[in-house]
Amino acid sequence: MTEPVGGFSPALMRGLLSRRTLLRGVGGAAVAAGLTACGTAGTATKKVAAKDRAATDKSSSEKIVNWSNWPEYIDVDDKTKKRPTIDAFTAKTGIKVNYVEDYNDNDEFFAKVKPQLAANKDTGRDVWVSTDWMASRLIRLGWVQKLDQANIPNAKNLEPNLRNVEFDKGRLYSLPWQSGFTGIAYNPKSTGGKKVETIDQLLTDPALKGKVTLLTEMRDTVGLTLLSMGKDPASFTDDDFNAAMDKLQKVVDSGQVKGFTGNEYGKGLASGDIAACLAWTGDVVQLKADNPSLGYVLPATGHMIWSDNFVIPNQAQHKTNAEKLIDYYYDPAVMAAVEDYVNYIPPVAGAKEVLQKQDPSVATNQLIFPSAATLDKAHVFRGLSADEETRYNKAFQSLVGG
Amino acid sequence: MTATVHVPGGSMPAAPVEPRKRRASKVPYLLLLPGVAWLLVFFVAPMIFLASQSLQTGSIEQGYALTWHIGTYGDALSAFHSQLFRSFGYAATATVLGLLVGYPLAYTIAFKAGRWKNVLLVLVIAPFFTSFLIRTLAWQTILSSDGPVVGFFRATHLMDLLRSLHLVAGNDLLSTPFAVVMGLTYNFLPFMVLPLYASLERIDIRLLEAGGDLYARPFTAFRKVTWPLSLPGVVAGTLLTFIPAAGDYINSKLLGNTSTTMIGQVIDGQFLRVLDYPTAAALSFTLMLAILVIVAVYVRRAGTEELV
Structure with a gap:
């Protein structure tokens, strides 16, 4: 107990100071050179010729x-x-x-x-x-x-x-x-026995408030929302996308949505913490093996198909x-x-x-083996240009992490 | 194990003594070499890369070029300042809660545990034997809406209290700010307890006896002797809790909802999903600077005003 009680902190400050002086010694010029070097190295991220x-x-x-x-x-x-x-x-x-x-x-x-x-x-x-x-x-x-x-x-x-x-x-x-398809899964135990059959019901039904999850895969969540608005995910415009995002933003702001997930919705859906969610077919078929009461719906407005x-x-x-x-x-x-x-x-x-x-x-x-009628109602999300992909991802990410 | 525990409070103060002994030996520099090399390769170099990245513009298709575009910082901050402040708010709350839980625990282990001391210390560290992720996932089960914890909170009207404090929204604990702060507090508790224990354990018990002899009541003795002597541990513990908690994104991701997003999650999203590397880098850099400033101010205050 010989050292001063506050010894820890001045020493730490000195450490910070001396490190700073050291950095100064290395020289701002060297740092700037380093920054520039990284800049040119970064340009290597480019298309590779066939x-x-x-x-x-x-x-x-x-x-x-x-x-x-x-x-x-x-x-x-x-x-x-x-x-x-x-x-x-x-x-x-x-x-x-x-x-x-x-x-x-x-x-x-x-x-x-x-x-x-x-x-x-x-x-x-x-x-x-x-x-x-x-x-x-x-x-x-x-x-x-x-x-x-x-x-x-x-x-x-x-x-x-x-x-x-x-x-x-x-x-x-x-x-x-x-x-696989993306549709709606629900746990009747948490919905009070209610079926969840449309995207609009999933997004607005007060009975599900705070117990809904959507997918972090933008194409699934936005695609199904576009379908619920009568738009085709295979040929939508910027305005359609923005309208779908507005709709989702209102839903998130209203507290309807608990969160955005990847595969991990399975556990919450089975336990009832998630009442209803967007879900992938194969997952739900596997979940239903253990929880036969779980419901899975391909909405009448259409569902997403992906590979x-x-x-x-x-x-x-x-x-x-x-x-x-x-x-x-x-x-x-x-x-x-x-x-x-x-x-x-x-x-x-x-x-x-x-x-x-x-x-x-x-x-x-x-x-698993859908009929022609089921396949007819399956939609793909159209390919995006690099610019669109950046803009859409950015907008969707601020929805997910608002 | 005790040797490592002593580090935060113990070895640092020895530093000022060194410069006075002027010896021409090169040995200390050689000994420093591995540490310095480590710092250069794993801290300075990535830092420079990060700074560079934050000033670049471009896209993954065209590649990035350094254009000294400082505006990225402004854009990133105006878009994500609320997540940044929220992170510091949650981290500060978790740190205070950690101190409230950790101090009595460390005190008990240091002074009252007797032969159970080592067992209790192992129990404090025991959660580290499983992964951080698994422990946080376990909290999902603990707080789930059909679990006993929720039942207890509902029955005792604690839920109403939390709701009036806006820490929960509905009638559940999971996916609320409350759950996130609890998760942070729990996950970083050992970082609080160990430095506290280290500085409490070194307190000479005779100082307290002397205080008693001078008619100090136990509380006065604690306030005048134990607490000041344990302050290095408090400073170390709070720093070790606050800093990682501010940058954490697992707790808010697994236990929170869309309105509990912390800055770490935003950086994760910008880096992995949006592929906006400059924004992600600018946010990382801002977070680091903000933490540095907060820590410097905190350490200076704790170091010069309260302790002297």
Whole structure:
């Protein structure tokens, strides 16, 4: 107890001071030079020319493929915790699959791989699964490679309605892994037994006040809102977008909305903390297995449909192996095995016929194998220019984080 | 473990003694080298990069160029000042609550725990054995609307009190400012308790006995002896709580609603979702400067006026 009681603080101040003097010693000029250097380094974030994208393919010498996918997005044997279709692929081709579930969120994953892709370096991954708009951005930036169709003969099984998407005409760069709808899920326990059948009811019904969640995916939340206003998400204007944002802002200001979520709405919906929310089909089918009382509605005004797509990043070290993997999953029998577990909508024609024999309850589920009438009411969100994407994201983000 | 605990209050004051012994030895500089190198690589370099980024303009498609566009700061502040102030408000509240909970706890462990001292200290640190995220998610379950905590709050009219203070809106605890502040308080409590314990534990018990001999009542002895002697711990504890709490975004994200957004969440959104790197960098820089100013003012006040 010899030092003064306040000893801690003057010492800290001195520390700050001396550090400041040190910085001054280094010199403002050096700092300015550093700032400028970073500025020029930053300009490297640019489109990569088609000829510079491929790496030397090690597929034949290294029998591996590195695949990043979303969590719980593939068949798992509940007893052994193994992944049967992946194991069967390895047994068939001798290619070992490094399957990593590190794709939790499009934006987060983009931030994770951006530094390598911007510098046109290997990301350590040969294939991953990006949602439509992210696949669109990657194609626009030139950060993914053309698929070699010769290695993917099964691509002929792709459902015809998915062949000519706006962001990838003729599917040169991407192939869907799973598709799904976005609609409304509700827990009757918390709504007082009430059904929630329209977007307007979700956004305004006082019985749901403070117990509604919407999705952080702008295209789902805004798309469904546009539909509720009679606009088509595939061909809306700036004014339509602004009107939808105004509508949502009023809803948020009124305290109707508890928050914006990704996949994590499942827990709250099951416990009843969330009375009703925007939700993805596959999630709800899985949730309903444990909570049969949960309701899921595709609103009469229309619902959103999206796909998550295989893409092969620039400088992937095992491109051919990745293409063989994609080809394998485009076999209807294999896709049927995946579907039986993940319960999304398979993009592979013929999977339904396989499941009709193996698991008829899945084959007749409208959320997994929708009828033509259901598909007619499914809408896609139109592709955005870079400028629109920035403006819309900005507006939506201030709604989410107001 | 006690050695590390002593650091905040103990080793710093030794610094002023050093310059007087003028020795030509290079050893101290060599010893400093790893620390300085660490600081340069992981603090100074990113800082310069951040400052540069905040002054750039461009987009991810065209690339970014340094244009010294200082206006980004003005735009970012006018758009997000409410989140910035809210963050400091929540962090300050959590710090005060942390002190109110942590001081008696640290006091008890230091003076009254006897042979249970080490067990209690381990219990304070025990939550760190699981991840920050898991612990915050656990609060979702604890505060959920069908849980016992909500039931208790409703039955005892505490809920009405919180509602009149605008800390909750409806009849629930989750997704309210209350839940966010509770989460912050809980998550940073050990950072408060450990420095407090370290400075309380070093107090010579004979000083208190002497106070008693001079007819000081226990409260007077506490006010005149224990509290002043524990102030280094209070300063360290409040700083270690306030600084990370102000930048936190997990608690408000998981326990809050759309009107509890803190500045960390805004930065996260601007960086990850909007891809507006200059705004994200400008906000990060502003947050850092604001914290630096607040801390400097606080330390100076605590250091010169109250303590002398």
